[in-house]
Amino acid sequence: MNLGHRAVPVVATSLVVALLGSTPADAFGGSDTRGEAEGNQISASAKHSRIRVTQVSGPTGGKQGSLSSTDVNWKPPPCWYEPVFSPEQLKTFSENEGDGDVGLRTSWYGTELWTDHFRDEKDANNIFRAPSTVKGYKNYNLGKDGYFWRGVAPDVFNLDDTSLCTRLMFWQDAGTIPDDPNAPTPKTLAEYAYNKVKVPSTEIEVKPAAKSTVNLPTWVWLDKGTFKDVKVRAELPDTGLWAETTAKPVALHLDPGTADAMTYPGSGNCTINDDGSIGTPYTKGDADKTPPCGISYLRATDGSPYRLKASITWQITWQGSDGTNGDLPDGTFDTTQDMNVQEIQAVNR
Structure with a gap:
């Protein structure tokens, strides 16, 4: 199956599975350098968070394990937004790679989709939330100080909860946090770190x-x-x-x-x-x-x-x-x- 320049809405788990064998591995978190995000590295996969977790104190040697919550109804946050690309990084990615997740449930395959929206100011469709049409950007916002943000979910197959973070990748000025109920907070980071202890x-x-x-x-x-x-x-x-x-x-x-x-x-x-x-x-x-x-x-x-x-x-x-x-x-x-x-x-x- 030749996807060419296509926007692929990820609307069901069965669709994701069906596409795995015919789309670039990094789009769903593959093993190459673009499929992993640690620290300041970028990723084409919305399942990879840039949150860095380090141990400050406590034992580091010997056998260790993760905690199980005593509250069976408690869960860490299913999704949130975080910065993914600087203007320069997005330009490089869009014009040389162009295969990956532009939203938590939307993947674009082909550089033309990325350049149309983020370079040439063409509007893009977002079928998962209102407004359904998102205004395009001029030349990746080069010269501006800030980042393009996107929804992130450790479990991208959790389709019910991840519906909260389905905005297409959007611009946010440096030093500011999106005005969105699913923008990250210190509590978000603390809950994310729970399973990392x-x-x-x-x-x-x-x-x-x-x-x-x-x-x-x-x-x-x-x-x-x-x-x-x-x-x-x-x-x-x-x-x-x-x-x-x-x-x-x-x-x-x-x-x-x-x-x-x-x-x-x-x-x-x-x-x-x-x-x-x-x-x-x-x-x-x-x-x-x-x-x-x-x-x-x-x-x-x-x-x-x-x-x-x-x-x-x-x-x-x-x-x-x-x-x-x-x-x-x-x-x-x-x-x-x-x-x-x-x-x-x-x-x-």
């Missing part, structure tokens, strides 16, 4: 470690300093916008992996102590004591170990470049480890 995957300390005994408490703890706050910074180039999102460990929840067990405390929620530790380390002579954080198994394992799951709850807060701040839903990260449990053997004489 990487927390450490550290196994809890248990005693006895290798094999527990029925009805005897298993002590669980984490030494102070094992878990520290993790802070990431999200910045959107050419806007002055940034946000720092901080994840603070606040609790440990124990799930023994079987109904035949008791947790200490009964809720299974072990709070973090003032010094950053959780629970109390087991010492010799504590076997018959009740641990502040732990488990008692009531039935022995039979060939297959119990899977003890430890879930750390992380409290998420953020602050932004304009002085705004707030809370995001708590996040959790789970680790599991095998627990073998034996019966006490007694000999009658």
